[in-house]
Each structure stands twice: as C-alpha cells, then as structure tokens.
Amino acid sequence: MGDNGNTGLGAPELASNDVLRSVAAGAAALAQGAHGDGVRALQEALGAIGDPMTADGSFGPKTHAAVVALQAAEGLPPTGIVDAATIAALDRRLAARRAPALDEALARAAGLGPDQAAALGRASRAVQASGAPSRHDQAYFTDASGLPQVVRGAEPDPDAPPPAVDSVGDSPATPASGALAADRSARLDEVRRALGGDARALAALDRLLAAGRLHAGALLPNLATMAGVRRDPRLVLEGGIDPHLVLAQAIRHVDNPLRVKQGAGRGTCGAGTMEYVLLRVDPAEFVRILDGITREAGEVTLRSGRALRMPRNAIGRDASGRVDIDRLLQSALMNHATAMSWIFDYDNPEDNDSFWAALGGDSRVPLGNFTSLFQDVMGGSYTSVSSLLRSGASVADDVAGAMGRGEKVPVLLKWDGGHHWVAAEKIERGAGGAPASVILRNPVGSDSCQGSPPRAPLPEGCGRFRMKYADLAAHISGATIRS
Template sequence: MGDNGNTGLGAPELASSEALRTVAAGAATLAQGAQGDGVRALQEALGAIGDPMKADGSFGPKTHAAIVALQAAEDLPQTGIVDAATIAALDRRLAARRAPPLDEALARAAGLSPDQVAALGRKSSATQASAAPSRHDQDHFTDANKLPQVVPGAEPDPDSPPPAVDSVGDRAAAAVSGALAADRSARLDQVRRALGGDAPALAALDRLLAAGRLHTGALLPNLATMAGVRRDPRLVLEGGIDPHLVLAQAIRHVDNPLRVKQGACHGTCGAGTMEYVLLRVDPAEFVRIVDGITREAGEVTLRSGRAIRMPRSAIERDASGRVDIDRLFQSALMNHATAMSWIFDYDNAEDNDSFWAALGGDSRVPLGNFTSLFQDIMGGSYTSVSSLLRSGASVAGEVAGAMGRGERVPVLLKWEGGYHWVAAEKIERGADGAPAAVVLRNPVGSDSCKGTPPRAPLPEGCGRFRMKYADLAAHIDGATIKG
C-alpha cells in the first residue's frame, strides 16, 4: 500500500491518480462520458490486466464494456460505473499481475535464481498439500511459502471472539447510537478495503463498531492511517508477512486483547504483559506504535519523546508460537528496555544479546527498567514498588489500591522458583470490605494453575486466573504503579 491519500490502493497505476483515489475512498464514481487524467489512468490499468485499449482519457463504450466485464468476473453489479468496489477489484487484479516480478525479488533477497524460488514453491506446496490449510494460505500472501529458512511458518491466528461476558468489565458499556460521522465512515471504508476478504478481521472490526469504539477518539483514525501506509518491505522478503496481516492482527488484538501471547521459550513475560495492558488501557496508542515500528523506518516516537524501534531479528518467524504482531511488538519492547540497546540489540531468535542478558545470562527485564519503559509507553508518571524494600503485604496493598481506582497493574510474582510478570486486573473484596481475591492474567495465554503460587483458572481461559489476596501478598516481588 502506498502513501497516496490513505486510499488503501496498492497499485501505483491507480494510487497515483487523485481522481481514482477519490473513487476508492467512496467519494465519487466514474461513468461513461467522463473525461480526464483519472479516466486515462483507469484505461492504462485495464490495459495492464488484458483489456488493451487506447488510453485517451475519454470514458467511451470500450471502457464501459471493459468495466462491465471486470464487474462480471468479480461478481459485482454489472453497472459499468466505476465505484469503490470496482476500483478495489481492479487493484487486486493488478497485484496478481505483479507475481512474477515478486518471484524475482524473492530470489534476489534469498540469493537464489528465479527457477530455484519456483522449485521451492512447488516443493513447499507438495509438502503442505496433505495438511489442513492455514488462514495464511487461504487469504494472505501465498508467495511466503517460497521463502527459504522461514521457520516454522505462519502461526495460525486464534479466531475466537472475545468472551461474551468480560469479568473485568472493560468492554464498551453500551453501543453508541446513530451512524458514524461522514469523515469516520470514509475512514472505516478505507480500513475495510485494506482488509480485503479477511473474514475474522472484518468480524472484529464490526464488533468494534457495534460497541461504539470507532465513533470517537483516535482508534479509527490510527487504523485508517495504518491502512494507507506502506509496510517495511523486509517483512515480506525476510519474514513472509503479508502487509495486510499486520493491520488484521492489530484489529483483532484490539477487539480481543486475550489473544496476546508471550511466546514459548522466550523471557518476554514483561513485554507480553505490557502489550496486554496497553491494549486494555489505550488501544489507539497500541495501533500507532505497531504502525510506526512496521514502517520502513522501523521506529516511532513514544509519548515520553524517546524513540522505540523494532530490531531486525524480530522479522523472521520463530518457534515461539506467537502470531506475527506479538513477536514484532514484544521484540521492540525488549530492545527498548535495555539502557544500552544501541550496543546490544535484542536478538529475538536467541532471546538474548541485550545488555542485561550480557550481564545476567538471560533476557529478564529488571523491575526498574520495566517501569521506565512502561512510563515511556503509557505516558505520565509511574513508580516501582518492591518487596526488597518493604513487606509483601505493603506492596500488595499498593496494587489493591491501584486496582480499586480502575487501573491494570503489571505485577512481578515469585513463580515456580523464579519470577514472572502478570497483569493484575481486578480486586475482589469480601463482605467486610477487605481484599479477598484478585483476578490476574498470565501473558503465556494459558495457565494450568498448577504449582506455585496457588491459583485457580477462570472460565474464559486465555491465561486468566484468580488467587487469594493473601497468596498475592505472600508471592509478590514488585509492581509498577501509576503516580
């Protein structure tokens, strides 16, 4: 996708025309009798997909017939009028025509010949023929299977909608009545076009709309900006990641933050917890950061004024079990958490090489560094509270007070002989008003609730659990508190 008016058009033949960008945005149409540079660009695009005609800038019978044929082939109403749906169909056809040059680009990136890339594609197709098709194979960038050394491949996205009843109560209280304002409606259409036929992402977008979350605020504008800006080409060439997939996963994470996973064999529990809390508290900011780190520049300025960037090692897929957006976002957080990231880039594949890994032999982010990064991300003032300096009961009391104010609190627990970051979400009080239990979320995305600390799973799963307040006080090591 290009930077041409945030239309969502990917083909330069179309995106370079202001008239066609206006059509793609749903603000105009072209029909027989129209004239001008927009018609000329339309005719050139039709010629590129196999309908040769003179590009004279005059919308005559031949152009009308070519549009009707395109609409018939795409199962659209055969009106002969060029509307947003027709332009989107033409855009897809132009993208399909560019597949052979893309093979050549993949070959150059991998140091192979085009024939070798084609052979890899045939081999990969044969290997996958007996397996159930993944969502990535069905609706996304199918040339990714030609990229060598992409291990283990696209992680299937969880398609489950959020729980019908959210025990934390942060789903929108009620839908906003009435239609979107005209400018927001145009932005929503732009996001829909960029998603193409991604049914799970479109369903998530519809849920956000029904809950009134797109009617006001920065979420929809940030999604529209993301839909209209080109992603870093290395995502495709090195990771096999369809640019549309980044937008789709961002929307689905906003709809259901319980999708966030820390990743197997990765010490990214702090980053996973931070990602989850940001999605709960300020999803528009989450979208803005993801948009920034996945652009070609690979970085974005945080609210603190500091820049966060995605390390290149995050692009290639790993065996952590995370969907792409979790791996990219969490790697950027891990890289930013070290005070010396300009010397020791975080290495996602090895889950090390940060400054603190060099010192301690692991990638665990210390409490102070976590709080500093959390403050950069969230804005405002945050402080660390630790059981090294005060009793666990006192630290738990600080956490309970913050949750009583409606905050979600990153908490570091003593966990199975080590330490583990989780998100504390809700305080439950007894009949006497004293804290009785707390609801937390494990960033792993699941929790058997065996071992220490003692805890019990909640019905919705996805890493949510409940523990007694006394057990929280007994096992808490530290927390990051607002103020």
C-alpha cells in the same frame, strides 16, 4: 515458555527444534535407531561441544557413544538415551561454550578489563549453578511445565471477543446510536478495502463498530492511517508477512486482547504483559505504535518523546508460536527496556540482549527498566514498588489501591522458583470490604494453574486466573503503578 511446557532451553540450536523441545519437556526421548531432524540437530550440538560427527540425522553407534560420554561427564546414568536431563546437560555445555565470548563483549562495552569481565561472568555462572533462576535453568519459568493444554506448534488464536461482562468485571461498551459520521464512514471503508477478503479481521472490525468503539476517539483514524501507509518491504521479503497482515492482526488484537501471547521459549513475559495492558487501556495508542515500528523507518516516537525501534532480527518468523505483531512489538519493547541498549540490542532469535545474558544467562526486564519503559509507552508518571524494600503485604496494598482506581497493573510474581510478569486486572473484596482475591492474566496465554503460586483458572481461559489476596502478598516481588 515452551510449547510443550517449559523446556528451559537457552541454546538456539536446541530450542529451535520441535523434537528436542519435546525431549526437554519430558514428552519424548531419542535413542539409537532414531532418524530425522531432531537427531540431526542433536548431532550438530554434540559436534559443537567437541564430538565432531556427520550430522546425517541417523542415531547410530557414534552418536550413541557421544551421548554416553556426555551423560557420564555430567553424572547422569550412561544409558545412551537422550532424555530431558541429557538435553539440559547439553544445553549447559553449549551455554558454557559461549560464555568467554560474552565476557569479552562485556569487557569491551563496559570498559572493564578482560580479567574483571571474566570474574564477573564466573560469579554470575556460580549463582546460576547454585540454583538461582536463569534462562538456562529449568526452574526459570517452570509454570509452563504444568500446562497440558500448551501443545506443539502455535495454538489457535481466540477469534471471539471477551464476554461483554467477564470475570474481570469490565462493563460492556455502550453501542453508539446512529450511523458513523461521513468522514468516519469513509475512513472505515479505507480499512475494509485494505483488509481485502480477510474474513476474521472483517468480523472483528464489525464487532468493534457494533460496540461503538469506532464512533469517536483515535482508534478508527489510527487504523485508517495504518491502512493507508506502506509497510516496511522487509516484512514481506524477510518475514513473509503479507501487506495487509499487520493491520488484520492489530484489529483482531484490539477486538480481543486475550490473543496476546508471550511466545514459546521466550522470556518476554514483561513485554507480553505490557502489550496486553496497553491493548486494554489504550488500544488506539497500541495501533499507533505498531504502525510506526512496522513502517520502513522502523521506529515511532513514544509519549515520553523517546523513540521505540524494532530490531531487524525480529522480522523473521521464529518457533515461538506468536502471531507476527506479538513478535515484532515484544522484541521492540525488550530492546527499549534493555540496560545499555545503546550498545546491546535485544536479539529475538537468541532471546537475549547480550548484557543481561552475560550477567545472568537469560533475557530479562528488571523492575526499574520495566517501569521506565511503561512510563515511556503509557505517558504520565509511574513508579516501581518492590518487596525488596518493603513487605509483600505493603506492596500488595499499593497494587490493590491502583486496581481500585481502575488501573491494570503489571505485577512481578515469584513463580515456581523464578519470576514472572503478569497483569493484575481487578481486586475482589470480601463482605467487610477487605481485599479477598485478585484477577490476573498470564501472558503465556494459558495457565493450568499448577505449581506456585497457588491460583485457580477462570472459565474464559486464555491465561486468566484468580489468586487469594494473601497469596498475592506472599508471592509478589514488585509492581509498576501510577505515581
């Protein structure tokens, strides 16, 4: 999702520039006489599609002529002014330029002949041209176009915990009576020392203690283990992540899972939803997994026995606006869920996994892959339910039943012409006991609730919203529920 609303940009040379993202979101424009990094990135992109020029950051006559030529070729008004439509056209040209290389990669990896792979790529791009959702299509995640509170750059993270009894209906934790046992008190001291003077993380730790969440269970031991193990040195050298920061961010996320964000310009809604659900359901396991992937080995054994590995290209900070642990964990989850991941790794800087990018032009986690990943992470047995096989009302009934058993359910919704993963947290029933509405959370981290599906924001914000049950049934595409 774009940090000025959805930009739909797929080309990293465009998506990584704040000015061009603003232009793509309709919040700005560039014209002759403009100067700066946005113009330089524009010139580099124009040069990449065949209009060589010196990328000097000055929008002069040659840049103006190249823009007019692009607009004329794309059937746009030849104004020479770079607006959202012009940036989208440039993005499509850049994507088309990469297509032959993706076709060739697919051929080598999947054992297809070059002609077969090229034909498959052409068919996929024809589907995109027909209006099917794609990461290069502004209709892919258009919900963010109606999010006025999504501002340029990273949004401030919430530093207060969710209400003790919030609109999701969770009961407050019962504070444990008495002091911590001696061994736990010593482990808590280890965590405090590792945090140094991080006031926000220490305050979050104090709230966890006051709520009784450190008196029993694996959460405190797992935090202490994380505090006592050195992180992968590449985190510091390549990502600028201080040694205590992974621990500090983990504690703040456990204190308030609403801090989780999918990230601007990232198609990681499935991974963001999974991260959020794991924090709500089993925060101790969240800490254990994060500890494992940020060690020097870069991997951890999941409950299924399979290994979760963090892609090295996830270490460097990007323009997504996510805190470090969101970027690291979501990239690892995307990589694990990728079809043919033994050949194609998820690429965080480009937000694709090559295989799905070759087929559809975007990063994505298909329903079946998501369910397999969810089962690996959560343990136990899970199954996919899909409106392709049954009615939406039947799928919604399965989701309602799961929420009635206390599950937090990852749900794939039809969302402004595309698809979007969200977390379904609570079913609300009417006077007669029939389902009336559902409480869900958007992994973007905010939602003004404009566009489709119909929904209304909740007071606590941070992406939570309410939908009528009938609208859930009408817009549900699939879900992952416990078997």
